[in-house]
Amino acid sequence: MNLELKGLKKDEIVSLKLRKLFESYGYAQYKMSKFEEYSFYMDNKNFLKSEQIIAFSDKSGRLMALKPDITLSIAKNSRASEVTSEKLYYNESVYRYAKHSKEYKEFQQMGLEFMGKIDDYQTLEIITLALKSLEAISEDFVLDLSHMGLIAGLFELINITSDTEKENLLSCIVGKNSHDLEKTAALYNISEQNIALLKDVLACPNTLNEAINFWKGVAKNDTLKCAVDDIVRLCNSFNNSSYLQKLRLDISIVNDTNYYNNLIFQGYIKNLPFMVLSGGRYDPLLHKFGRNINAMGFALSIDELSRYFPLNKDKDESLAVVYDTSTDINVLCDIIEGQRAKGYKVTAITGNQNLENFGKVIYLTNELAEGKYV
Amino acid sequence: MYNIALPKGRLADKTCKLLNKLGYIKDIEEDSRKLVFTDSKIGIRYFMVKPSDVAIYVEYGVADIGVAGKDILLESRPDVYELLDLEMGKCRVCVAAPNGFCEDMSRPLRVATKFVNITKDYYNSLNREIEIIKLNGSIELAPLLGMTDVIVDIVETGTTLKENNLSVIAEIMPISARLIANKASYKFLSEQINKLVEDIKNDKNI
Numbered sequence: 001m002n003l004e005l006k007g008l009k010k011d012e013i014v015s016l017k018l019r020k021l022f023e024s025y026g027y028a029q030y031k032m033s034k035f036e037e038y039s040f041y042m043d044n045k046n047f048l049k050s051e052q053i054i055a056f057s058d059k060s061g062r063l064m065a066l067k068p069d070i071t072l073s074i075a076k077n078s079r080a081s082e083v084t085s086e087k088l089y090y091n092e093s094v095y096r097y098a099k100h101s102k103e104y105k106e107f108q109q110m111g112l113e114f115m116g117k118i119d120d121y122q123t124l125e126i127i128t129l130a131l132k133s134l135e136a137i138s139e140d141f142v143l144d145l146s147h148m149g150l151i152a153g154l155f156e157l158i159n160i161t162s163d164t165e166k167e168n169l170l171s172c173i174v175g176k177n178s179h180d181l182e183k184t185a186a187l188y189n190i191s192e193q194n195i196a197l198l199k200d201v202l203a204c205p206n207t208l209n210e211a212i213n214f215w216k217g218v219a220k221n222d223t224l225k226c227a228v229d230d231i232v233r234l235c236n237s238f239n240n241s242s243y244l245q246k247l248r249l250d251i252s253i254v255n256d257t258n259y260y261n262n263l264i265f266q267g268y269i270k271n272l273p274f275m276v277l278s279g280g281r282y283d284p285l286l287h288k289f290g291r292n293i294n295a296m297g298f299a300l301s302i303d304e305l306s307r308y309f310p311l312n313k314d315k316d317e318s319l320a321v322v323y324d325t326s327t328d329i330n331v332l333c334d335i336i337e338g339q340r341a342k343g344y345k346v347t348a349i350t351g352n353q354n355l356e357n358f359g360k361v362i363y364l365t366n367e368l369a370e371g372k373y374v
Numbered sequence: 375m376y377n378i379a380l381p382k383g384r385l386a387d388k389t390c391k392l393l394n395k396l397g398y399i400k401d402i403e404e405d406s407r408k409l410v411f412t413d414s415k416i417g418i419r420y421f422m423v424k425p426s427d428v429a430i431y432v433e434y435g436v437a438d439i440g441v442a443g444k445d446i447l448l449e450s451r452p453d454v455y456e457l458l459d460l461e462m463g464k465c466r467v468c469v470a471a472p473n474g475f476c477e478d479m480s481r482p483l484r485v486a487t488k489f490v491n492i493t494k495d496y497y498n499s500l501n502r503e504i505e506i507i508k509l510n511g512s513i514e515l516a517p518l519l520g521m522t523d524v525i526v527d528i529v530e531t532g533t534t535l536k537e538n539n540l541s542v543i544a545e546i547m548p549i550s551a552r553l554i555a556n557k558a559s560y561k562f563l564s565e566q567i568n569k570l571v572e573d574i575k576n577d578k579n580i
Binding site for chain 2 (some may be wrong): 100140142144175176177178179180206248252268269270272273274275
């Protein structure tokens with residue numbers, strides 16, 4: 001069955017395309033219930049973007065939550081092992097606090113998770129899926145890459161061990177805030193040479209080859225060397241690909257250091273003012289659940305797509321069929337079906353209603369209006 | 375074409391003059407009530423907004439870049455890049471109290487402020503229990519009328535405090551205007567935005 005995409009909203013089209021894309025790579029759909037125990041999210045609150053969760057008591061008095069996240073549930077329930085991998089995708093609602101409207105909202109999130117043994121090919125496949133997912137929305141996109149090892153290795157290099165100091169320096173890096181980074185680093189007695197290094201890190205160009213060369217020069221310890229090596233191996237696979245132009249390296253994208261190790265990535269579409277795709281490798285989360293497997297995935301926000309890719313409403317497609325008590329109902333039905341078959345969006349109307357929004361009007365009433373179709 | 379949100383008020387004049395000097399705005403209209411003006415030749419559109427709203431326009435991407443005070447950024451914590459300290463609009467966030475104020479440590483301190491988050495963070499760092507009353511303007515009135523013990527507010531010259539028999543009892547942090555950018559816009563406009571940052575840095579020898 002070929003479904004006509006015309007008339008579908010952007011988020012509907014993207015959902016269908018992504019579903020087909022994910023399934024073509026062997027991913028199966030995961031359906032989850034709307035609720036999890038509240039305590040589950042509290043135990044893993046650093047994995048979530050926000051602590052604000054809609055909670056309620058169920059009939060047995062347990063405190064439950066409307067799910068703010070899907071990855072946690074998939075990770076907790078995964079049946080993958082080092083030998084058998086699990087490839088799941090989802091298209092679910094999540095419930096989060098919207099900062100500016102100061103209320104809870106339902107968001108639609110689509111994404112996938114790979115659990116099992118992740119090697120270079122699996123990493124390449126997931127990144128390729130991320131690129132193709134962005135491409136399904138628009139051809140004008142970028143995928144920013146980074147690696148948690150770059151952050152960890154950098155802190156090792158400049159001898160920062162305190163969690164508070166790391167957090168404060170990280171918030172400057174995440175904000176590309178060079179001036180506050182310099183002040184904060186001076187406060188922590190970081191050497192002039194290392195402060196200059198931190199500033200160079202922030203000023204590093206994000207074009208892939210230049211950035212990789214920069215980090216190769218900085219990689220003076222094992223953590224950094226491993227991270228750079230992981231990035232180089234991945235990017236080499238794209239050398240002959242048209243996607244190479246879409247990839248960037250940007251250390252300012254950072255996920256929670258307790259849950260993410262290895263590669264992380266974020267996708268952006270031109271003229272969309274928010275991050276559309278976010279993902280990474282999160283082995284530590286599975287280890288926390290007592291599972292000795294790797295995990296990597298990403299999620300897309302597709303809610304707001306219809307706002308930024310609006311449907312062009314074609315008034316000519318709308319047709320009104322005006323009827324009254326004198327109209328033969330069978331004739332009315334035939335006319336409506338006939339016009340629908342021609343591709344019109346047909347509304348049957350009775351009484352004195354506004355017909356301005358219709359491109360064409362058919363009268364099946366006793367009194368014929370002049371100049372109208374019959 | 376890209377969009378810049380500028381704050382109305384005391385910073386508007388200074389930032390417009392700077393951007394004009396660097397060739398990013400031509401022909402500023404003095405005392406104009408226009409809120410949006412476009413320079414199609416350069417390819418930049420400007421809008422003048424309430425200072426506390428600049429970060430919101432930038433976060434929503436309606437403005438690709440904006441100029442906002444560090445106080446607003448620390449208070450509302452928008453998810454944006456903070457690319458440059460413009461070293462303009464310098465002032466301080468301070469705790470002020472009536473002259474001769476003596477703090478009663480046996481009860482929570484009552485604080486009037488616009489800056490709820492900055493105040494909470496500051497007193498948390500001191501382990502001091504407080505009760506915050508959020509006000510939107512003329513904060514100095516609160517301790518004068520006995521509604522609160524102290525205030526947390528912006529202090530520039532200190533004249534307003536002096537005229538109201540208040541004095542600074544602690545400085546929380548120095549503040550200045552910052553250049554902020556929408557993260558997504560930056561991914562596609564980094565060349566233009568970085569050029570603006572460099573031009574401003576060179577002008578100010580930052």
